[in-house]
Amino acid sequence: xxxxxxxxxxxxxxxxxxxxxxxxxxxxxxxxxxxxxxxxxxxxxxxxxxxxxxxxxxxxxxxxxxxxxxxxxxxxxxxxxxxxxxxxxxxxxxxxxxxxxxxxxxxxxxxxxxxxxxxxxxxxxxxxxxxxxxxxx
Numbered sequence: 284x285x286x287x288x289x290x291x292x293x294x295x296x297x298x299x300x301x302x303x304x305x306x307x308x309x310x311x312x313x314x315x316x317x318x319x320x321x322x323x324x325x326x327x328x329x330x331x332x333x334x335x336x337x338x339x340x341x342x343x344x345x346x347x348x349x350x351x352x353x354x355x356x357x358x359x360x361x362x363x364x365x366x367x368x369x370x371x372x373x374x375x376x377x378x379x380x381x382x383x384x385x386x387x388x389x390x391x392x393x394x395x396x397x398x399x400x401x402x403x404x405x406x407x408x409x410x411x412x413x414x415x416x417x418x419x420x
Contacts, residue, residue, distance in 0.1 A: 296348055300403050303343035311336030337366060349411035361410040365402060373398045 311332040318328035341362050345351050351358060376397050380390035 296407065297403060299348040300344065300406070301399070303348050304340055304399065304402075307336040307340030307343060310339050344406060345411065349406065351411040351413065353411060353413055358411060362406070365405045365410050368405065369398045369402045372401055 311329075313332075314335050315325070315328040315332035318331060319325055323331075341359060344362070345353075345355070345358055373394050376394035377390050380393055381387070385393070
């Protein structure tokens, strides 16, 4: 029974992870769109949007998805490490797929799915993982 409860808990977080990430992506795109409408260069606009999306995603994952009690001084640097690893994984997966002859849209779609799964596992097992209390009773 304990195994079933553990599986339900883990699977239950995946939809929250995807909703939080999707919301952060939407904020990224809306920020970028608004800045471009105001005459900001598209590269600058997407960089600003991505930064805002990153912070929004961190807060959503910390509070909504993982309901973490970790201090931000611990969790946020871990989150940034995960974001950097995700960026590298995206580039590697996309490049490998393009090199294998896949089209741009398919390559990015598959790379995005791989990165999302890797980010979820990394966040669950490292970024927001809280060590069990090991104080003797």
